[in-house]
Amino acid sequence: MARASDTGGTPDAGTGGTGQPAVLHVDIDAFFASIEQQRDPRLRGRPVIVGAGVIASCSYEARRFGLKAGMTLSEARRLCPRAVIIEGHAQVYRCYAEEVFARCREVAPAVETYLDEAYCDLTGTERLHGDLLEAARRLKRSILEATGLTVTCGLGPNRMLAKLVGKTVKPDGLARVTAAGADAFVRDLPVEKLAGVGHAHAKTLRSMNVRTAGDMRVLPVETLVRLFGAPGRLLYERCRGRDTAAVNEREIPVSISRETSFHRDTADRAEIEGMLEYLAGRACRTSRELGVRPRTVGVRLRYADGEGDERERTLPQPSDADPVVLALALDLLARLFTRRVALHNVGLVLSGFTRAGAEQGALFDEREAGRRAALCRAFDGVRSAYGHGVLVSGRALHLKGRLEEDEHGFVLRTPSLTK
Amino acid sequence: MRQEPIDESVSVRADFQGGAVTPIAFRRRGREHRVVRVNARWVDRVPRHPHYYFSVTDESGDVYQLQLQAGDLVWWLDSVALEG
DSSP states (O other): OOEEEEESSOTTTTTTSTTOOOEEEEEETTHHHHHHHHHOGGGTTSOEEEOSSBOSEEOHHHHTTTOOTTOBHHHHHHHOTTOEEEOOOHHHHHHHHHHHHHHHHHHOSEEEEOSSEEEEEOTTOHHHHSSHHHHHHHHHHHHHHHHSOOEEEEEESSHHHHHHHHHTTOSSEEEEEOHHHHHHHHHTSBGGGSTTOOHHHHHHHHHTTOOBHHHHTTSOHHHHHHHHSTHHHHHHHHTTTOOOOOOOOOSSOSEEEEEEEEEEEEOOHHHHHHHHHHHHHHHHHHHHHHTEEOSEEEEEEEETTSOEEEEEEEOSSOOOOHHHHHHHHHHHHHHHOOSSSOEEEEEEEEESOEETTOSOOOGGGHHHHHHHHHHHHHHHHHHHHHOGGGOOOGGGGGGBTTBOEETTEEOOSSOOTTO | OEEEEEEEEOEEEEEOGGGOOEEEEEEETTEEEEEEEEEEEEEEOSSSSOEEEEEEEETTSOEEEEEEETTTTEEEEEEEEEOO
8 A cells, every 4th residue: 555745845845846956765665575475476465584594675574573684584483483485586686676777767867776776866857747746656656567566755855865754654655855844854763764873873872862863963063073983974964854965876886795605504615715716706797897996805704603704905906807806805715714614605895996997007917907808808708698607717616516507607595685 | 485496498378469478378298387377577688688587377376487588589487486
């Protein structure tokens, strides 16, 4: 059942009225679980969990039992023994997300997308759309018809308010907060609702008897900076309902990560290094497709006993070449994997991106780098035509015969559903 | 609920009206499975030619995943979803 609400001020004030900024936040309701319920009607109306180890997404039926994303599956089973647990189908979710985002791009000139949500900049589009709340309603209908998924939309004068007001009407809701109504809307919100206030910050603020955004406004910006560092400045603005971050088509990602758990916990170095090589290859290929090169490489691992560790290091020159990234990743792994305990999970993170071609190369390395780049391009061409799995290199050969393969490469046990 | 892979090329009767493809029945191991409901459809546009996926329920109530590869117009029966 769709719900709508309009918070404060006249309908057009601050959300699309003559040049006023207007941002629409689109959030797919219970994303992974909704798709699974669609794909298999026998799951409809039942508590459904998607995830391995922890809940990545759960249906609203499951949420009634107190289940939520991030909870361990053992805890989820205890709270809701009849929940249906599905490991997930990342490729399917990606296809659905692309369909939803394509609909968003039909109505907004700039769309910033994440896994299951998008920010649409509707500023200046009121002559095209008329009432923006009505435009959002049409978008919801179009997404439902195209994908069968419900989304919750929040419309506001900035990103933060758009997202916050949407949260008040989930699922399948539509709400608007105007510039005139922003102050009253934010004032009574618990501090935890503000972006950038996690458990630790909230605890600090509660110890000072600061519980709502309104309470937070009495703190001078200097105090917030002393407490939380540079993000304190953002919090000073956010508790006043102000957010100046623009909606950006994210051409350069913050990070690209690939991780998986092993089918069986393992201490076999050949298998671990093989998996790391495979993950590095996948991450580097994505990096090349986006035309960006990482400067920083990180490796994270989790042991079978739940302990985890991660470390990152910077490359001398940004590089998207598999061998360069892998060499550093293997070195990090050697330094991290020191306990005599089997590994449950391994992951690789690339970050600190620069646009490919924009960085300075080292003079004498250029010929070698050029050859590597040509080889990687050739690999990418073959893989695009015939699937990633047709070429397997070096240590990743150790995975052959141990893991199933499909056109996308090795079938990982729990590929990060977010990738 | 678990997906049992099948990965077999199958013959499919399909309706192409209105610019959209809808499977009506498929034949596997000599038996025709009539599609009583298309539960979901999605498209993977990453490959050079799109792959069209369908989750369908046949007359016995089983839920299958069919795939049409637009490049060579071959239908695949990817998997069946089993309870338990």
